[in-house]
Every structure is written in C-alpha cells, then in structure tokens.
Ligand code: SF4
C-alpha cells in the first residue's frame with residue numbers, strides 16, 4: 001500500500017502526520033517503510049531518529065565540452081532550455097547544477113565535442129527507526145532538479161505493508177513526482193485562508209493523476225467549517241482533525257513524535273488508520289492485512305494502560321486546553 | 337570599447353535596472369563609433385532559470401567589454417569573468433547619469449567579493 005502524504009504548502013504539519021502515522025501502523029504490527037521524499041528539506045529523521053546503515057549518491061549525466069574540438073558555434077546553448085550551457089567567443093561553459101541531464105546539447109553538437117559524465121546531485125540514506133524501515137533523499141545544495149533524487153529515493157524503499165511517502169510541499173514538479181504511481185494521497189492542510197487555497201490547488205493536481213485522496217486538517221479550530229465545506233464540495237473525505245494545541249507545538253519543536261507524547265493523539269491516529277482502511281483501494285490492501293490492523297487497533301483501545309492516558313475528545317481535554325485557560329487571567333490582569 | 341547598461345526603458349532618461357539577468361533592455365554604447373543601440377533582453381529575462389547566464393552569454397558574443405548594472409549573481413559572474421567583461425555597479429539613477437559617472441571615471445569595477453549569492 002503506497003500512501004503519499006502531501007500538502008499544498010510547507011509548514012502544515014505534513015511530516016508530523018507522516019511520521020506519526022508510520023509509528024501508529026508499526027505499533028499495530030504492520031510493516032512500515034517511511035520514505036522522506038521532501039529532498040530539499042528532509043526532516044523526518046528529526047522525529048524518527050533512525051540508524052542509517054547505507055548511503056548511496058544519486059548522479060545525473062552532465063555534458064563535458066572538449067574545448068579543443070569545440071567550434072564555438074553556440075548550437076548547444078541555443079538548444080538548452082535550462083541555460084545550463086553557455087557558449088562564449090572563446091570557450092563553452094557548463095553549469096552542472098542547472099543541467100537537467102536531458103542530453104539535448106550532446107545530440108546537436110555538430111562535431112561531437114560533448115561527452116557525458118556523471119555529476120552528483122544528491123544522496124539516498126537507508127536505515128531503520130525501531131520497527132520502521134527508513135529511507136530519505138537529500139538534494140545537494142545548489143542543485144536545481146529534485147525529481148531524479150525523488151525517483152532514486154522511492155526506488156530504494158523496501159517492500160512493506162505500508163509505504164508512507166513524505167512528499168515535497170507545493171504543487172510543482174517535485175510534488176507530482178512523489179504522487180505519481182502511488183495508491184492513495186493524504187493531503188494535510190491547516191484551516192487558514194492560505195492553507196485552504198493551497199489545498200484547493202493540491203486537490204486539482206491529485207485529480208489529474210486520477211488517484212483517490214483524503215484530507216487531514218491540522219491545527220483544527222473547534223467550530224471552523226471552511227475546510228469541511230471545501231472537502232464536501234470536492235467530494236473528498238476528512239480523515240482526521242488534529243486540534244490546535246500548544247502541547248503539540250511544544251512537543252514538535254522538541255523533535256518529539258506527538259503521537260507518542262501528547263495525550264489524545266494516539267486515538268486520533270488510530271481513527272485515521274481505520275478511516276484509511278475504508279478509503280484505500282481494496283485491491284492494494286490484502287484482506288488479511290486489513291483484518292490484522294483492525295484487530296490490533298481494537299485490542300489496544302481496550303487496554304489504554306499501554307500508552308499515555310487516553311483522552312476522549314481532544315477539543316475538550318482539559319490538559320490540551322490548559323495553556324489557553326492560563327492565558328485568560330493574565331489578559332484580565334493587564335486590563336485592570 | 338562597447339559598454340552595456342541594463343535599463344527598464346528605451347531612452348537615456350529611463351532608470352538603470354539593478355537586476356542584471358532580468359533586465360528588459362540593455363543600452364549598448366560603442367565608444368569607438370559613438371553608436372548607441374538597444375538590446376532587447378526579454379527572452380533571457382523570462383527564462384525559468386539561468387537568466388543571468390543567458391544574458392551574460394549574449395553580451396559576451398556581442399563583444400561587450402563592460403557592463404553598468406546593480407549587481408550580478410555568481411553564475412553570470414563566472415561567464416563575465418571568462419569573457420573578461422568588467423562589471424561596474426551603480427545604485428540607481430538614469431542611464432544618462434550612469435553613463436556620465438562612467439565617463440568621469442567615478443565607478444569602480446566589481447570584485448569577486450561583491451558578487452551577490454542568493
Ligand atoms: S544535457 Fe540538457 S539540460 Fe544539460 S546542458 Fe545539455 S541541453 Fe542543457
């Protein structure tokens with residue numbers, strides 16, 4: 001089951017959802033591969049704290065010009081859409097970082113002055129975080145093309161019941177590269193005007209891939225309905241709402257897995273797993289795996305003693321609401 | 337010697353464009369013939385990447401030896417260096433004013449250290 005966790009913009013909590021979901025599934029006995037494809041700013045490792053066992057460079061083929069035979073005709077520069085090769089009056093220069101390795105310049109050179117040589121663009125790390133198999137791709141600084149690194153990262157992912165792919169934010173090529181070929185897309189959003197605007201764009205992109213998808217609303221405000229209205233119009237399901245709570249932000253900033261440390265979140269992620277089971281394509285999710293997960297979640301909800309204290313509705317949980325209550329007396333004091 | 341000035345407009349009173357790669361025009365002054373021509377840089381300016389590289393290449397192939405602009409990035413700098421084109425930085429003003437300062441020798445060529453890294 002290939003799940004992509006994406007979001008129309010950065011900072012919505014995509015990685016929080018992806019890592020917490022990975023941990024939740026693993027806790028319930030599923031095999032999980034967490035694949036960080038946010039290659040420009042990978043940060044899943046901050047929360048999963050994996051042991052990396054293998055590192056492999058990713059390379060692209062870039063042109064190398066033989067200045068002796070080059071005629072300085074400028075054809076290579078004229079054909080390059082990326083301005084990665086420049087022909088000057090006395091030499092031809094290559095900008096490896098900007099090159100997309102398309103081979104266009106090599107083909108047009110009339111005298112065969114261009115050969116292709118590998119150039120490193122990034123690195124793929126493979127390891128493990130407890131029971132979770134961990135893969136992460138990183139784009140080298142200054143490199144302009146992340147899709148080859150994203151592709152290599154996906155290819156390095158080992159087989160698992162659930163492959164959780166943390167996609168690059170936004171709706172441009174890198175995000176599409178991550179979404180392509182997956183089975184189900186989880187879009188993480190926050191209910192701000194910008195967040196919803198970007199959610200709308202992301203929904204459009206997912207539609208072009210003809211993939212089923214659902215939405216997780218992060219920092220949800222009680223009573224706010226815009227996200228729900230938008231999802232109803234787009235006919236996509238809201239899979240989970242994660243409350244806007246100081247405790248979550250605090251644990252996040254300390255690099256903690258919120259699902260393990262913030263009360264109430266375990267139940268939210270268990271529910272998310274159950275909703276996903278209803279939503280994901282049946283043929284990609286074997287009956288046996290489905291049953292195993294359902295049984296494990298049911299069993300754990302009956303014995304809450306194994307985790308942090310169970311808390312019913314997180315919106316009304318006193319421990320989550322406490323920081324807000326504390327604010328009020330201060331405000332009252334300063335007003336008087 | 338040919339001098340290129342990045343500018344947003346078509347006449348000498350137009351302001352100097354401080355963005356080298358993304359400038360709309362260059363006013364090219366040939367000090368030997370006295371001829372002044374206008375170069376349309378729209379193609380490079382609208383390029384999704386490498387605008388500075390394409391711009392610098394165009395100037396190099398035209399035989400320009402000096403540029404008046406706000407500043408240049410590292411990619412364009414590498415080409416300008418290779419083509420032995422000097423860059424003179426101006427802070428603003430019109431094309432005419434920049435040209436006057438250049439003639440009076442008030443401008444200093446940019447050095448490696450002043451290249452803006454993004
Ligand atoms: S390989 Fe393609 S992108 Fe790279 S320099 Fe040649 S034409 Fe440009």
Ligand code: SF4
Pocket residue numbers: 065069070071072073074075076077087092108109110111112113114
């Ligand atoms: S196409 Fe070949 S010969 Fe022409 S400038 Fe490029 S490298 Fe030189």
